Amino acid sequence: MSLIAIDLDGTLLNHQNEISKENLSAIKHAQENGIEVVISTGRAYFDVKNICKKAGLSTYVIGTNGATIHSNDDKRIDVTTIDKNKVLSILQWLDEREYYYEVFTDKAIYALKKHRDHFHNEIQILKNSILDKEMKEIVDVAERQFDQFGYVLVENYQDILKKDENFYNILACSFDQKKLIEAQEHIQSIDNLMVVSSADHNIEITNNNATKGIALEKLATLLNRSLNRSMAIGDSNNDLSMFKKVGYSIAMGNAKDEIKEICTATTLTNDKNGVAHAIYLYLENIVLQK
Secondary structure (H helix, E strand, C coil): CCEEEECHHHHHECCCCCECHHHHHHHHHHHHCCCEEEEECCCCHHHHHHHHHHHCCCCEEEEHHHCEEECCCCCEEEECCCCHHHHHHHHHHHHHCCCEEEEEECCCEEEEHHHHHHHHHHHHHHHCCCCCHHHHHHHHHHHHHHHCCCEEEECCHHHHHCCCCCEEEEEEECCCHHHHHHHHHHHHCCCCEEEECCCCCEEEEEECCCCHHHHHHHHHHHHCCCCCCCEEEECCHHHHHHHCCCCEEEECCCCCHHHHHHCCEECCCHHHCHHHHHHHHHHHHHHCCC
16 A cells, blocks of 8 residues: 655645645545555654644654654654764854854754844735835745744753754744855755755755655555655655655645646645645545546
């Protein structure tokens, strides 16, 4: 049997950060037909668990861009962490240049209060400005980021490093593309780190052995599922690694053209139940035809 891996933001979640009834019904229909459904996201596991609990959904979860894997009964199956010395180096560099950043651990999403306040004010200024459609969407996505569950605000990055916790992911944000490129180039010069992006205002940093694709391969092996007959649905750069692992890669209608071009097919947008549309077509044309 096969599985379906589904991204959250811009994919399963609509612009209200909710899982629609149509998408939820389609997922449960797939599960009833023996398909293992996996949420695969850059979000922390505890945040995903909170979203799924509200929706009445139970799935395996690949979290923090592949750094964690949890079972549908809350057991942690696998983790891939960032070395604490590398976390120190990254946070020092980001802090000196006044990026807004978030650090994902197994217990919280840590952020500096001063940087968060500055980034939030920047969002409000942009929202009150005249923006083109693309920039308005970027700002809206950045604002919805603050709806995540599990934030802990601290005064400085040393407070984060004092935590006796696993460090999974560092997300750095800026509306200045040159600044984002500078950060990406710097981080990529550090050994054993992976840099991806889930939106035009951010980069996400993990151990280079932590990608959605690697985690999906691990999970498929554990569950004895065929990736050749499996499907992945997503909309962003951080979904590319899992697209490469499956037989059927589906880009959301709201994904950028470069994402759509490398996928098997394109579905509807996240506000038009694109996940449900993709699942029903997959079941009808791939799974149920034996």
